[in-house]
């Protein structure tokens with residue numbers, strides 16, 4: 001995460017991001033990253049070093065107290081946020097599914113106005129389901145009856161049918177068994193190779209062998225970005 005960023009052609013760029021507690025203590029500071037088309041970035045680093053705080057900042061899910069985010073080279077305006085959300089999708093550790101079937105969940109994102117121009121490509125979806133080794137009838141399963149791993153894969157498929165430009169993955173396989181983890185990775189790699197865009201991902205993982213398998217760039221979250229918490233007077 002160098003401070004010298006080339007913004008040439010970056011999709012998403014974080015410059016000198018800082019996050020503070022409400023009491024004013026810095027949790028992360030001066031963290032920068034540029035994501036370009038085709039990037040496959042893994043972020044590794046110790047527990048509590050601020051990886052999630054940083055990724056959530058990239059996803060514009062939390063406010064930042066310092067620094068700047070740029071999307072396609074420009075600061076993001078409020079009115080551009082729905083488009084940003086359809087292009088930059090954040091997947092958290094635990095899937096959040098609605099009641100109903102797998103298909104209801106997959107169609108959910110497409111219901112948002114900003115996504116209505118995106119075709120619901122059922123063929124592509126079924127091909128991804130095959131990578132997951134599930135028949136088409138899996139679409140009719142109730143979300144409440146899915147295992148944790150199946151739920152996480154459904155959350156991934158729901159993200160992918162939006163055809164995002166960037167996936168932000170926060171330890172998405174930490175609760176999955178090795179077989180489901182491999183399927184999850186295979187779906188992402190298939191998506192990368194079949195997307196009509198040149199998508200990118202930023203993937204937080206504690207598993208160095210996973211980082212080696214999926215990423216082209218591995219970044220260690222720098223301990224130096226975390227300042228010691230000051231005692232208040």
Ligand SMILES: Nc1ncnc2c1ncn2[C@@H]1O[C@H](COP(=O)(O)OP(=O)(O)OP(=O)(O)O)[C@@H](O)[C@H]1O
Pocket residue numbers: 021022027045046047048049050051052053054
């Ligand atoms: N809102 C908050 N207020 C105060 N401290 C917070 C807040 N959010 C996170 N923290 C603290 O900031 C630090 C970084 O948290 P974060 O979840 O980003 O770490 P992480 O590197 O993702 O850890 P892990 O690898 O365990 O998921 C932690 O010590 C956490 O307790």
